[in-house]
Structure formats: structure tokens, C-alpha cells
Amino acid sequence: MENIETKELKTAFYATFSQGFFATLTFSMFMVNSPILFDLIDMTKTEFSMGFIIFGICNVITNQLTTRFLLPKIGSTNCLIIARLLYAFIPFSIFYFSSYNFFIFVSMLWGISIGIQAPNIFTQVAIIEEKTKKILNPIFKSSFNFGFLLGAGISSLCLGLEIDPVYTTFIVGLFVFISTLTMYFFGLNMKYDVVNKDPRFSIPNYKIIMFASINMCIIAFMGIIIQWSPLWLVTDLSAPIFLVGSIVIFFNLGEIISNMFASKLITKLGEVIVGPCFAMVGSTILVLSIFSQNIIIIFIAITLFGMLISNVMPIVFRQAVKNSQNPIPVTISHVSSIAFVGAIFGPAVVGISAETFGLTFNMYALGVIMFLIALLMFFIMREDKLVGVEGIEPTPPK
Structure with missing residues (x-):
């Protein structure tokens, strides 16, 4: 029979899960509609990437400040509420004002909001994992996939029906704004927060830097799928407009399937097989499929690619917590801050590459x-x- 603490933590996990879902729902809707934005404000691929560079810079700075100053004062759940309120209407405002200068401005705001969210959301998952002794990171990661999947699906459908993105992003933004009530009533109680009493900035150890660098590279270059695949489908593969979000949909569908079975897979095969070995197979399948230039084959390969690489980032967070001597919030902040550096240089590299070599080259x-x-x-x-299959067993909170 579940005790009160177990029930509280279970409910809190669902609330934290919803935070990941709504963050990627709004982002996915913006990205799938981005081909329309190119026409509205007449910007180049490099100019588009500049917004994401600014997003990344603001994200990294806010990430560090949040962990050391905001989290100890108001708690992780209140931080997540603030973040969700900030980004709820950002996609709507971009399409409504249709100005490049405004796009740059809200990129800063978006970076700040995700900078507030990132360390708190992953800290909550790590705390709940530690207290319940369950492998929850892969399941939590599927919240991002569900958000991307629904956002891409709604946007593709509305584009096919020729519905103005201003209307769809406003309705979804209103829903996201109201949904903050779920965090207010069911979010992780402040008594479970692990507070960093020493706000001084510290340098993570070698292992943390290496693991975080893996996530940094993933964030830097996975934008090729999230940012550029809608445009790639329309321009290079001549796909109809209603398929514009298909790669995002199939990729996240594959990740969701894998995340649901991640705990059992890790128990049976171990994290080395489920993480890097699966990812190498998935990457090979993706490259081979692009040679075909066949949309159906590419859709199948993208689904398999999503399934086989989906557990890399959750495993990185688990290993980082295991190998750190710092409190959980500091460790998570180190990993997420270094990871989001990828959002600074990634868009620039990918944008310049798209302008110079083309979007198909980027997919390869x-x-x-x-x-x-x-x-x-x-x-x-x-x-x-490294960490075994029996549980995360993180360093006790300090």
C-alpha cells in the first residue's frame, strides 16, 4: 500500500511530466510553422539561426543564476510556474507581430524562461528518482516527445487546412497558460527540494564535463531535425505542405516507444547497450535512408532513429548524478548549462551549413x-x- 510520501512523489512526477510536455508543445508548433515565418519577415537561414544563438546565451546565463539564487528562495515548483507563464504566448506573439526585431527580442525571453525551467525540471526528476528508487528519467524524457508530437500534428493539420498560425498558437498558448494550475496544485512540495546553501560558482569534475558535452552536441545538432526538417521536406524533397511536420512526428513517435520500455531494456541489457550502442545503429540507419531520397523510407528510418537514440540523454543525466560530489541541483545545473551551450553554437553552424551546402547535407x-x-x-x-541497473543511487543531498 502506498504511503503519503509515495503518493505525493507520484503526483509530483506527473506534474513535472506536464511541464516538459507543454514546453515542447509550444516550441514544436513554432518550428513546424517556421516556413511561413520565412515568408512573413523575409529572413535568411542564418538570420533565423541568430535567434537561437541568442536563445542559447540567455538560457545558459539564466540556468546558472536560477540554481544559485531563484531556486533557494521560491522553490523548484514556483520556478517552473514562472517559466511556463513566460513562454506560453511566445509563438503567438512571433506570428502576430511578424517582425525580425521582435523575433530576436522574444528569443531572449524564451531563452530566459527555458533557463529557469531546465535545472529545476531535471532536478525534480532526479529527486523523485532518488526517493522512489525507480528509473524515471527515460519516461520523463517522453514528455518532450509527446509535446513535439502533438505540436507537430496540430500544426501540420492546421497548415493543411490553411488556418493562420496566429489562431492556432493563440489557442494553444491560452491552454498552456491556464495549465500552470497543474503545477500550482500538484507540483513537487518545497519540502523535497535540495537547496544549495553555497551559491558560489564551481567547476564540475572531468566526468561531468564529458557527460554534459555529449548532451551539448546532441542539443547543438538535433536542431537539424527540429528546426530544419520542415523546410527540408518542402524544399529538397518536394513534399506537400500538410507533411511539413512529419519528420518531427515520426522521430518523436519512435522516441516515445523506446522511452516507455527503457527501464526494462536497461535492466536486461545495461546502459552501455541501450545508450551508445543503440545510438550508433540508429545513426547508421538514418544515413543510409537519406541516400534513397524516398520519403517513405526516410519516415521509417527516422522512426527507428528516434527509437534507438532516445535514451542517450536520460542516461547521461543518471550517470552525471552518480559521478558527482555536488548536491543534485548543482550537478543538474552543470550538466544542463554545458548542454545548452550547444544551443549557442549549434544554430550558427547548422545555419551556415544550410546556406552553404544545403539541408540534405545537414541531414547526412x-x-x-x-x-x-x-x-x-x-x-x-x-x-x-558506472551506475548499475538496480537504481540511480545518487550522492546523498548535502
Whole structure:
């Protein structure tokens, strides 16, 4: 029979799950509608990438400040409420005002809001994992996939019906805004928060830097799918407009399927197989499918790619907490801050590459880069005996 604490933590996990879902729902709707934005404000791919560079810079700075000053004062759940309120109407405002200067401005605001959210949301998951002794990170990651999936589906449908993105983003934004009530009533109680009593900035150890760098590269280059695949489908593969969000949909569908079975897979096969080994196979499948230039084959390959790389980031967070001597919030802040550096240089590299070599080249590059990232992770995890399958067993809160 469940005790009161177990019920509280279970409910809190669902609330934290909803936070991840709504964050990616709004982002996905913006990205799938981005081909229309190019026409509205007549910007280049490089100019579009500049918004994401600014997003990344604001994200990293806010991430560090939040963990050290905002979280100890108001708690992780209140931080998540503030973040959701901030980004709820950002996609709507971009399409409504249709101005490049405004796009740059709200990119700053978006970066700040996700900078507030990122350390708190992953800290909550780590705390709940530690207290329940369950593997929850892969399941939590599926919240992002559900958000991307629904956002891409709604946007593709509305584009096919020729509904103005201003209307769809406003309705969804209103829903996201109201949904903050779920965090207010059911979010993680402040008594469970692990407070960092020493706000001084610290340098993470070698292992944390290496694991965080893996996530940094993933964030830097996975934008090729999230940012550029809608445009790639329409321009290079001549897909009809109603298929514009298909790659985002199939990729996230594959990740959801994998995340649902991640705990059992890790228990049976171990994290080295489920993480880097699966990712290397998925990357190879992606590259081979692009050679075909066949939309159906690419859709199947993207689904398999999503399934096989989906557990890399959750495993990175688990290993980082295990290998850190710092309190959980500080460790998560280190990992997420370094990871989101990828959002600073990634868009610039990808944008310039798209302008110079084309979007198809970027898709090939994604497969090759993910293979190399997985190979690096394989060697890091083989270096020592790392966290086992029995649970996360993080360093006790200090």
C-alpha cells in the first residue's frame, strides 16, 4: 500500500511530466510553422539561426543564476510556474507581430524562461528518482516527445487546412497558460527540494564535463531535425505542405516507444547497450535512408532513429548524478548549462551549413555526428563500472 510520501512523489512526477510536455508543445508548433515565418519577415537561414544563438546565451546565463539564487528562495515548483507563464504566448506573439526585431527580442525571453525551467525540471526528476528508487528519467524524457508530437500534428493539420498560425498558437498558448494550475496544485512540495546553501560558482569534475558535452552536441545538432526538417521536406524533397511536420512526428513517435520500455531494456541489457550502442545503429540507419531520397523510407528510418537514440540523454543525466560530489541541483545545473551551450553554437553552424551546402547535407551530417557522439559515450562508459541497473543511487543531498 502506498504511503503519503509515495503518493505525493507520484503526483509530483506527473506534474513535472506536464511541464516538459507543454514546453515542447509550444516550441514544436513554432518550428513546424517556421516556413511561413520565412515568408512573413523575409529572413535568411542564418538570420533565423541568430535567434537561437541568442536563445542559447540567455538560457545558459539564466540556468546558472536560477540554481544559485531563484531556486533557494521560491522553490523548484514556483520556478517552473514562472517559466511556463513566460513562454506560453511566445509563438503567438512571433506570428502576430511578424517582425525580425521582435523575433530576436522574444528569443531572449524564451531563452530566459527555458533557463529557469531546465535545472529545476531535471532536478525534480532526479529527486523523485532518488526517493522512489525507480528509473524515471527515460519516461520523463517522453514528455518532450509527446509535446513535439502533438505540436507537430496540430500544426501540420492546421497548415493543411490553411488556418493562420496566429489562431492556432493563440489557442494553444491560452491552454498552456491556464495549465500552470497543474503545477500550482500538484507540483513537487518545497519540502523535497535540495537547496544549495553555497551559491558560489564551481567547476564540475572531468566526468561531468564529458557527460554534459555529449548532451551539448546532441542539443547543438538535433536542431537539424527540429528546426530544419520542415523546410527540408518542402524544399529538397518536394513534399506537400500538410507533411511539413512529419519528420518531427515520426522521430518523436519512435522516441516515445523506446522511452516507455527503457527501464526494462536497461535492466536486461545495461546502459552501455541501450545508450551508445543503440545510438550508433540508429545513426547508421538514418544515413543510409537519406541516400534513397524516398520519403517513405526516410519516415521509417527516422522512426527507428528516434527509437534507438532516445535514451542517450536520460542516461547521461543518471550517470552525471552518480559521478558527482555536488548536491543534485548543482550537478543538474552543470550538466544542463554545458548542454545548452550547444544551443549557442549549434544554430550558427547548422545555419551556415544550410546556406552553404544545403539541408540534405545537414541531414547526412546529423547521422555521422550522432554516430561519433555515441562512440565517444561508449568509450567513456566503458572506462569505469558506472551506475548499475538496480537504481540511480545518487550522492546523498548535502
